[in-house]
Amino acid sequence: MRPIQPASYLFAARALRDFGDAFVAVLLPVYLLALGFAPLQVGILATASLLGSALLTIGIGFLGARHDHRRLLLAAAGLMFATGAAFVSLHDYALLLFVAFAGTVNPSAGSVSIFVPLEHAVLAREVTASERTKMFARYSLVGAIAAAFGGLAAAVPDHLAMFGLDRLGGIKVMFVLYALLGALGGTLYARIPAREMTQETKRTAALGPSRRVVFKLAALFSLDAFAGGFVVQSLLALWLFEKFNLSLSQAGTFFFWSGLLSAASYPVAAWLSRRIGLINTMVFTHIPSSIALMLAALAPTLSVALALLLVRAALSQMDVPTRSSYVMAVVTVTERAAAASFTSVPRSLAAAISPTLAGLLFAASLRAWPFLICGALKISYDLLVLVQFRHIRPPEEQP
The missing domain is CATH 1.20.1250.20 (MFS general substrate transporter like domains)
Incomplete structure (x- = not known):
C-alpha cells in the first residue's frame, strides 16, 4: 500500500479551511447584526480582519525562512481553532474586534491567509520542477470546490430552525464547526514531514537574492x-x-x-x-x-x-x-x-x-x-x- 504523500494532507487541510472560510464570510455580518451591532461596526470589524490577516501573512513570510513550516502550520491551525471558539463565547465588540484582527477569520474568503505562504513553500519542495504547476493546479481546484460547498453551508443555520434553534444559535454552531475544522487541519499538518533546519537556514534572511x-x-x-x-x-x-x-x-x-x-x-x-x-x-x-x-x-x-x-x-x-x-x-x-x-x-x-x-x-x-x-x-x-x-x-x- 502506497504511503499518503504530504501534498495530500495539505490538499485536505486546504479543503477544510476554504470550506470554513466560505461559510464564515457569509455568516460573519449576519452574526454581528444579530448580536445587535450596527452596520458601521460590522464594516470596521471586517476591515480590521483584512488588515490583521495581511499583517500576519507578512509576518509568517519572515518566520518561514528560519523556522520549520510544519510547526508554523500547526500554530496557524491552533489560531483558527481559537478564533472560532472566541467568536462563539465573546459578545463584547472590543474583544471581537481584537479577535478579528489577531485571528484567522476572513470576511472575503480570499487567499490572504497565514496558511498560504507556508503551504506554497511545502508543496514546492515536495515535487519536481516539471510537476510543480500541476500540483498548484490541483491545490487551487481543491480550494475552489471546497469554497463552493462552504458557501452552500452558510444556509445551515436556517435549516437548524426545525430543531428549535434560533438563527443566532445556529450561527454559533457554525463557528464551533469552524473551530473544529481548524483542529482537524492541525491533525493533517502534523503528518507532513518536518523541514530539516541547519544553522545556515536559521540565519537566512526572509528575502535575499530574489x-x-x-x-x-x-x-x-x-x-x-x-x-x-x-x-x-x-x-x-x-x-x-x-x-x-x-x-x-x-x-x-x-x-x-x-x-x-x-x-x-x-x-x-x-x-x-x-x-x-x-x-x-x-x-x-x-x-x-x-x-x-x-x-x-x-x-x-x-x-x-x-x-x-x-x-x-x-x-x-x-x-x-x-x-x-x-x-x-x-x-x-x-x-x-x-x-x-x-x-x-x-x-x-x-x-x-x-x-x-x-x-x-x-x-x-x-x-x-x-x-x-x-x-x-x-x-x-x-x-x-x-x-x-x-x-x-x-x-x-x-x-
Missing part, C-alpha cells in the same frame, strides 16, 4: 488585483440586474456555471503551461478574457453578455496556479514562504481600493466604465509581465 524579482512581481500582481476590484462579483451582479433585469434564479445559475468554469480551468492551465510555458499561459489566456469582459460591457443583449462573461470565466483564472508556480520557481528554496507572502498581501490591499471607485462610476450612471477600465488595466498588466519576465524562465523551461 528580493528584486519578488518586489517587481508584487507590484505587477497588485496592478492586476486593483483592476479586478472594478468587477468584483457583487458589482457584476448589480450590473446584470440593472442593465438586463436579471432575476435572482438566473443570477444564481450564471454564477454557478461561472465558478465551475473557473475551477475547471486550473488543470487546463497546468496542461497548457507544459506546452507554452508559465508566463505565456498567464498572459495569453488573460488577454482574451479581458477582451471578452470589455465586449460584455458593450453587449446589446443578455444572452450575448452572459456568453462573453462565461468565456471570461473559463480563461481569467488560468493564471492562478501558474502564477503561484512561477513565484515558487524563480526564488530560492529558503525564500519561498516570504515570496508567497509578499506577492499575495499587496494584491489584496490593492483589490480593496477599486470597488469604491467602481461604485462611484455606477452612481454616475457610467456602468460600462468599470468593465472597460478593468479590461484595459489587466491587458496593460499582462503586457508588462510579458516584457519584464519573458526571459526569466523556471528550471523546467530552461533550454
Whole structure:
C-alpha cells in the first residue's frame, strides 16, 4: 500500500479551511447584526480582519525562512481553532474586534491567509520542477470546490430552525464547526514531514537574492488585483440586474456555471503551461478574457453578455496556479514562504481600493466604465509581465 504523500494532507487541510472560510464570510455580518451591532461596526470589524490577516501573512513570510513550516502550520491551525471558539463565547465588540484582527477569520474568503505562504513553500519542495504547476493546479481546484460547498453551508443555520434553534444559535454552531475544522487541519499538518533546519537556514534572511524579482512581481500582481476590484462579483451582479433585469434564479445559475468554469480551468492551465510555458499561459489566456469582459460591457443583449462573461470565466483564472508556480520557481528554496507572502498581501490591499471607485462610476450612471477600465488595466498588466519576465524562465523551461 502506497504511503499518503504530504501534498495530500495539505490538499485536505486546504479543503477544510476554504470550506470554513466560505461559510464564515457569509455568516460573519449576519452574526454581528444579530448580536445587535450596527452596520458601521460590522464594516470596521471586517476591515480590521483584512488588515490583521495581511499583517500576519507578512509576518509568517519572515518566520518561514528560519523556522520549520510544519510547526508554523500547526500554530496557524491552533489560531483558527481559537478564533472560532472566541467568536462563539465573546459578545463584547472590543474583544471581537481584537479577535478579528489577531485571528484567522476572513470576511472575503480570499487567499490572504497565514496558511498560504507556508503551504506554497511545502508543496514546492515536495515535487519536481516539471510537476510543480500541476500540483498548484490541483491545490487551487481543491480550494475552489471546497469554497463552493462552504458557501452552500452558510444556509445551515436556517435549516437548524426545525430543531428549535434560533438563527443566532445556529450561527454559533457554525463557528464551533469552524473551530473544529481548524483542529482537524492541525491533525493533517502534523503528518507532513518536518523541514530539516541547519544553522545556515536559521540565519537566512526572509528575502535575499530574489528580493528584486519578488518586489517587481508584487507590484505587477497588485496592478492586476486593483483592476479586478472594478468587477468584483457583487458589482457584476448589480450590473446584470440593472442593465438586463436579471432575476435572482438566473443570477444564481450564471454564477454557478461561472465558478465551475473557473475551477475547471486550473488543470487546463497546468496542461497548457507544459506546452507554452508559465508566463505565456498567464498572459495569453488573460488577454482574451479581458477582451471578452470589455465586449460584455458593450453587449446589446443578455444572452450575448452572459456568453462573453462565461468565456471570461473559463480563461481569467488560468493564471492562478501558474502564477503561484512561477513565484515558487524563480526564488530560492529558503525564500519561498516570504515570496508567497509578499506577492499575495499587496494584491489584496490593492483589490480593496477599486470597488469604491467602481461604485462611484455606477452612481454616475457610467456602468460600462468599470468593465472597460478593468479590461484595459489587466491587458496593460499582462503586457508588462510579458516584457519584464519573458526571459526569466523556471528550471523546467530552461533550454
